[in-house]
Amino acid sequence: MKKIVFIIRKELLESVRDTRTFLMVVIMPLFLYPILFMTMGYFTQMEKTREEEIVYKVGIVSPYSDSDFINHIKKSKKIKIIMGDDPERMLKNEKVKAVIEIKTIERIKEYTIHYDGADKESQNAVKRVEKIIAGYKKELVKKELIDQGLSEKILEPFTVSKHNIATAKRMGGFLLGTLIPYLLIIISFSGALHASSDIVAGEKERRTIETLLVTDVKRGELVLGKVSTVFIISLLTAISGLLGLIVTFYSGFSIMSSGGIASLSIPWFSCLLMLIVMCPLIWLFSSLLLSIGVIAKNIKEANTYGTYLLFLVVMIAVFSIMRLTSPGWKLFFIPVLNTAILQQQILVGQFDILNFCRTISSSILYAIIIFLLAKSIFEKEEILYRS
Amino acid sequence: MPKGELIEITKLTKIFKKGGKEEVIAINNANFTVNKGEIFGLLGPNGAGKTTTLRIISTILKPTSGDVKVSGHSVTDEPDEVRKNIGFLTGETRLYERLTPREIFFYFGRLYNMQEGEIEERLEEIVPMLELKEVLYQRVSTLSSGWKQRVSIGRTVIHNPEIFVLDEPLTGLDILARRSATEFIKQSKEQGKAVIFSTHVMSEAEELCDRVGFIHKGDILDVGDKEGIKEKIKKNSLEETFIELMRRKDEEDCIYN
Numbered sequence: 001m002k003k004i005v006f007i008i009r010k011e012l013l014e015s016v017r018d019t020r021t022f023l024m025v026v027i028m029p030l031f032l033y034p035i036l037f038m039t040m041g042y043f044t045q046m047e048k049t050r051e052e053e054i055v056y057k058v059g060i061v062s063p064y065s066d067s068d069f070i071n072h073i074k075k076s077k078k079i080k081i082i083m084g085d086d087p088e089r090m091l092k093n094e095k096v097k098a099v100i101e102i103k104t105i106e107r108i109k110e111y112t113i114h115y116d117g118a119d120k121e122s123q124n125a126v127k128r129v130e131k132i133i134a135g136y137k138k139e140l141v142k143k144e145l146i147d148q149g150l151s152e153k154i155l156e157p158f159t160v161s162k163h164n165i166a167t168a169k170r171m172g173g174f175l176l177g178t179l180i181p182y183l184l185i186i187i188s189f190s191g192a193l194h195a196s197s198d199i200v201a202g203e204k205e206r207r208t209i210e211t212l213l214v215t216d217v218k219r220g221e222l223v224l225g226k227v228s229t230v231f232i233i234s235l236l237t238a239i240s241g242l243l244g245l246i247v248t249f250y251s252g253f254s255i256m257s258s259g260g261i262a263s264l265s266i267p268w269f270s271c272l273l274m275l276i277v278m279c280p281l282i283w284l285f286s287s288l289l290l291s292i293g294v295i296a297k298n299i300k301e302a303n304t305y306g307t308y309l310l311f312l313v314v315m316i317a318v319f320s321i322m323r324l325t326s327p328g329w330k331l332f333f334i335p336v337l338n339t340a341i342l343q344q345q346i347l348v349g350q351f352d353i354l355n356f357c358r359t360i361s362s363s364i365l366y367a368i369i370i371f372l373l374a375k376s377i378f379e380k381e382e383i384l385y386r387s
Numbered sequence: 388m389p390k391g392e393l394i395e396i397t398k399l400t401k402i403f404k405k406g407g408k409e410e411v412i413a414i415n416n417a418n419f420t421v422n423k424g425e426i427f428g429l430l431g432p433n434g435a436g437k438t439t440t441l442r443i444i445s446t447i448l449k450p451t452s453g454d455v456k457v458s459g460h461s462v463t464d465e466p467d468e469v470r471k472n473i474g475f476l477t478g479e480t481r482l483y484e485r486l487t488p489r490e491i492f493f494y495f496g497r498l499y500n501m502q503e504g505e506i507e508e509r510l511e512e513i514v515p516m517l518e519l520k521e522v523l524y525q526r527v528s529t530l531s532s533g534w535k536q537r538v539s540i541g542r543t544v545i546h547n548p549e550i551f552v553l554d555e556p557l558t559g560l561d562i563l564a565r566r567s568a569t570e571f572i573k574q575s576k577e578q579g580k581a582v583i584f585s586t587h588v589m590s591e592a593e594e595l596c597d598r599v600g601f602i603h604k605g606d607i608l609d610v611g612d613k614e615g616i617k618e619k620i621k622k623n624s625l626e627e628t629f630i631e632l633m634r635r636k637d638e639e640d641c642i643y644n
Contacts, residue, residue: 006497010486017485017526207481211542214445214475214552215498216467381448 003217007225011199024194029187029241034248055080056125059090059099066102072136087114097125170348177344178321184238185317191237192285193306195230200293201302223375230286274343280363281339287370294377332358335366393550393581394421398453401439413439415605421583426576428596429585436605437585441554445475474543474551478558484528488538492545499546513541536564540571551575553584557591589626601629608632
């Protein structure tokens, strides 16, 4: 056992002194995602403000003068009317973002909105025009009802309102649950990938592995020491990532904060529980990536194989973003997905002990199997000395 | 194992499987011994099977058949016991660049079951012997190749083994690093250690070895006292002796094939 501690201590010391590892474990997760989310949040907010201020040119094509409608549109200061006769030409040549074509078919007026679906501004202009037309329609109906001596209340015989019983904290948890488990899994995998390729494939590449193999250390101890180091580094990456995300969401500058949810903070207990739930998965990642490190001839090859595996992890984890309605018990036996779903449940405070047991026990079982596989690969000289 | 024999190689064969059913015989039924207080040179061209033999002695590889006994322990049955008794060094071996020599010595000492006090005591002997005092706390990445070779030697001797397995230890070394390595080999002999080292440079063997074994395409061509073997083949140098042995072997193969 003591030797395993010496191996871990030495590997960690080497990792601490490696600038790339420091960047990967601390700087990237702590700052990359926060910067990414803050930038996205900033640009989303900026875009929203800009869109509200913009005045769109809207064309009107009508065989007769529809002064009532035109006067109604003119009330909106965010639309500039241009009269014309060909909607398509107007959209192409006159920097008009939408064109309202007015026709009368069998004494019924028909308004057709022409727009360019591949132009964001055109889409926004349509939304604005639709709102104005809806308002105009309501005004006409109201006027007609009054003319016929009826109350406008006939239009709304009853009202519907929604009452959300979720607290702001739970709503925050629900929103964060969409993204945080997914990101945490990707972050921890990236940390494990970097560490494992350096710790095993790196030893092969730097030709230090032989001297290690002739020491008085059992192969099992070596594998355990190295997997433990990858586990620690990966867990540290996950902690850094979680801290970075907490700071981002708490600061209110992120893209998710722009959704108007007051509280996007995560209770410390939930953070701790999420990390505990992740531990077997991280051990599984560490063992799997260590096996790849043993098989690979050098760091580059280990990173390539690891990246293929990352795609697989992303593919499984991405299902968690879809927020499955009442996930069945079978899902809690699928590695990666089970951890992500359980973390989502932790974030909204729906902690289910059965799902917790299913996730933890299956993940531990997978982690043990993959660890034994890593150990057996490490003992195979034809793999270790593959050339 | 007779008294004085620290390495005993008996009917050692190693076959590598190369993609599919193709097999490569790296060592074919090798037999020889290495005694206490002697330097044994395993001589042969690149690809002859030298490194494979030394890797089996060091327990890095397993024999396909036959056995190697190191201080009476079989590499197949008691690899852990074998590792306690050997110091392994190759010309290709690198060190952990981000650690200091002192950290490396402590790391390997610990892996060899040494206590902190024992390592400190051992360093009091090794550091002056290899003149490492001035670089003991510097990162290996900042050291020259000569210093690195001395640190490698220090790492190899940290647990004071009775056998040294040295795979092409002088290859690619500059003049200073080479001097450190040859001095170390000679000192080891004086201390009564058994040294087996491989090389394809016959002049190195002329300078250092007491006994030699010639290996070619996995076959041990001859083993014996350095001077005796030259006399037996009636050649003046080890290089000429090896070429003559190789010629005879090729002739023999032609007749049988």
